[in-house]
Amino acid sequence: VPTRLLIATKPPASRSRVRIARGALDALGRTVRGATGARRVALVTDRTVAALHGARAMRSLRGVGLSVEPIVVPAGERSKQPRRLEALWEAFGRAGLDRRDAVVALGGGVVGDLAGFAAATWLRGVPWIGVPTSLIAQVDSGIGGKTGVDLASGKNLVGAFHPPAAVLVDPDLLATLPDRHRRAGLAEVVKTGMAVDAALFRWLERHAGALAAGRGSALTQVVARTLRAKARVVRADEREREGGGRTALNYGHTLGHAIEAARGYRGILHGEAVAIGMRAAGRLSVEVAGLSASSLERQDALLDGFGLPRRMPGTPIGRLMAAMAHDKKRSRGEIRWVLTPRVGHASVPHPVDSRLVRATLREFGAQV
Ligand SMILES: NC(=O)c1ccc[n+]([C@@H]2O[C@H](COP(=O)([O-])OP(=O)(O)OC[C@H]3O[C@@H](n4cnc5c(N)ncnc54)[C@H](O)[C@@H]3O)[C@@H](O)[C@H]2O)c1
Numbered sequence: 148v149p150t151r152l153l154i155a156t157k158p159p160a161s162r163s164r165v166r167i168a169r170g171a172l173d174a175l176g177r178t179v180r181g182a183t184g185a186r187r188v189a190l191v192t193d194r195t196v197a198a199l200h201g202a203r204a205m206r207s208l209r210g211v212g213l214s215v216e217p218i219v220v221p222a223g224e225r226s227k228q229p230r231r232l233e234a235l236w237e238a239f240g241r242a243g244l245d246r247r248d249a250v251v252a253l254g255g256g257v258v259g260d261l262a263g264f265a266a267a268t269w270l271r272g273v274p275w276i277g278v279p280t281s282l283i284a285q286v287d288s289g290i291g292g293k294t295g296v297d298l299a300s301g302k303n304l305v306g307a308f309h310p311p312a313a314v315l316v317d318p319d320l321l322a323t324l325p326d327r328h329r330r331a332g333l334a335e336v337v338k339t340g341m342a343v344d345a346a347l348f349r350w351l352e353r354h355a356g357a358l359a360a361g362r363g364s365a366l367t368q369v370v371a372r373t374l375r376a377k378a379r380v381v382r383a384d385e386r387e388r389e390g391g392g393r394t395a396l397n398y399g400h401t402l403g404h405a406i407e408a409a410r411g412y413r414g415i416l417h418g419e420a421v422a423i424g425m426r427a428a429g430r431l432s433v434e435v436a437g438l439s440a441s442s443l444e445r446q447d448a449l450l451d452g453f454g455l456p457r458r459m460p461g462t463p464i465g466r467l468m469a470a471m472a473h474d475k476k477r478s479r480g481e482i483r484w485v486l487t488p489r490v491g492h493a494s495v496p497h498p499v500d501s502r503l504v505r506a507t508l509r510e511f512g513a514q515v
């Protein structure tokens with residue numbers, strides 16, 4: 148069943164029209180036409196997604212008379228770098244992309260964040276259309292307008308709020324997503340439940356088996372439910388004000404981002420790092436925010452059921468602490484954690500005593 152969600156907030160320029168429908172990829176050309184006045188589009192994608200779904204996207208775009216400039220980057224987090232961004236800008240320049248044209252991001256969170264930021268900065272901002280193809284992108288990164296790239300010193304340190312003009316979510320595309328990436332996406336779904344939506348969390352507990360097995364109908368439903376939960380939060384706090392509701396969605400990310408940076412964005416997926424981050428944030432929530440031990444067990448049982456990692460052996464504590472200190476959630480010299488006193492109700496970031504943080508990191512396998 149096609150669903151339309153309007154994440155409508157002021158000012159009007161920040162509205163994204165989000166459409167979830169099976170087979171929606173074939174409506175890409177019409178969507179670009181409807182949402183922008185583009186005559187030409189830069190189609191940014193990664194090698195893996197290009198091989199699987201690129202031809203269909205091209206056909207749909209050309210079918211409505213658009214001229215298409217395909218730009219393909221290597222798959223994976225290491226493409227979310229300033230160096231790639233520069234390559235994109237140069238490609239836009241060679242293609243003669245002008246203010247009336249548009250960028251299309253076809254891919255996972257990496258492609259969306261990178262191409263969205265390229266669109267935010269090209270000629271001081273051209274419209275973009277998102278076609279999220281991974282589970283993380285369909286439930287989380289594809290909506291909300293955060294774009295950006297990673298630095299060696301920290302994740303997402305350079306970026307902009309630049310909401311896409313339209314987002315096309317086609318859950319059927321998840322059929323080709325490898326198991327490990329589906330599981331990583333489920334981490335972000337558990338996060339949404341723990342942080343802002345207790346009903347979603349209970350739904351996950353009931354359907355964990357089907358989701359772990361990758362059953363299509365369960366995935367389609369989880370995409371719609373999680374996306375709605377995120378849209379609700381974003382609508383209320385579009386720019387992530389200090390203390391606003393959107394900060395809750397960073398649950399698990401203070402440490403998750405630090406793990407990714409400490410490991411040089413290699414070997415561990417974003418969702419896997421966030422899973423460890425949630426286990427640690429859950430533990431700290433029990434220690435200092437009043438989360439019940441049984442709620443923590445429920446969280447960890449879901450993560451276990453999705454085959455998500457429990458520990459981060461060999462990750463140096465010093466590097467984690469340094470990366471967390473760079474994290475944007477840091478303020479007034481303290482590392483702040485999003486904690487949750489009960490399921491579905493993460494709170495504004497807490498300062499946590501650094502001795503307790505270090506002890507917790509050691510418990511999760513980090514090394515002095
Ligand atoms: N902007 C935001 O609000 C936001 C929110 C959450 C996460 N993120 C970011 O998203 C990134 C992680 O996203 P991701 O996991 O999608 O990473 P990704 O873009 O690297 O995609 C994961 C892998 O899946 C492959 N893939 C994607 N769709 C596929 C499909 N349909 N079939 C087969 N293979 C497919 C990709 O080629 C890639 O190898 C991180 O950088 C994270 O920081 C951003």
Ligand SMILES: [Zn+2]
Pocket residue numbers: 287335400417421
């Ligand atoms: Zn995330």
